[in-house]
Amino acid sequence: MDAYLIEFLGMLVRWLHVIAGIAWIGSSFYFIWLDHSLEAPPLESDTAKKGVAGELWAVHGGGFYNPQKYAVAPAHLPGKAPLV
Numbered sequence: 001m002d003a004y005l006i007e008f009l010g011m012l013v014r015w016l017h018v019i020a021g022i023a024w025i026g027s028s029f030y031f032i033w034l035d036h037s038l039e040a041p042p043l044e045s046d047t048a049k050k051g052v053a054g055e056l057w058a059v060h061g062g063g064f065y066n067p068q069k070y071a072v073a074p075a076h077l078p079g080k081a082p083l084v
Contacts, residue, residue, distance in 0.1 A: 038069055050074060 038054025041047045047055060053071035057064065
């Protein structure tokens with residue numbers, strides 16, 4: 001019985017490793033695409049004055065997303081969200 005359990009755990013660890021590798025590669029491709037898709041905001045816009053170096057509008061699952069990339073850390077970082 002112990003041999004079956006050890007063999008099953010070994011197989012489980014191998015499959016988790018494969019799935020983690022696929023997720024790692026997928027997220028790498030996503031962030032490479034995201035970095036290449038960012039567009040600089042107009043110089044006179046409020047987002048450019050906040051230090052935003054690039055932004056992107058995207059639609060997924062019926063929601064609208066606006067990721068923004070800052071060239072350097074903004075002067076004011078948001079605090080922790082309160083626990084509900």
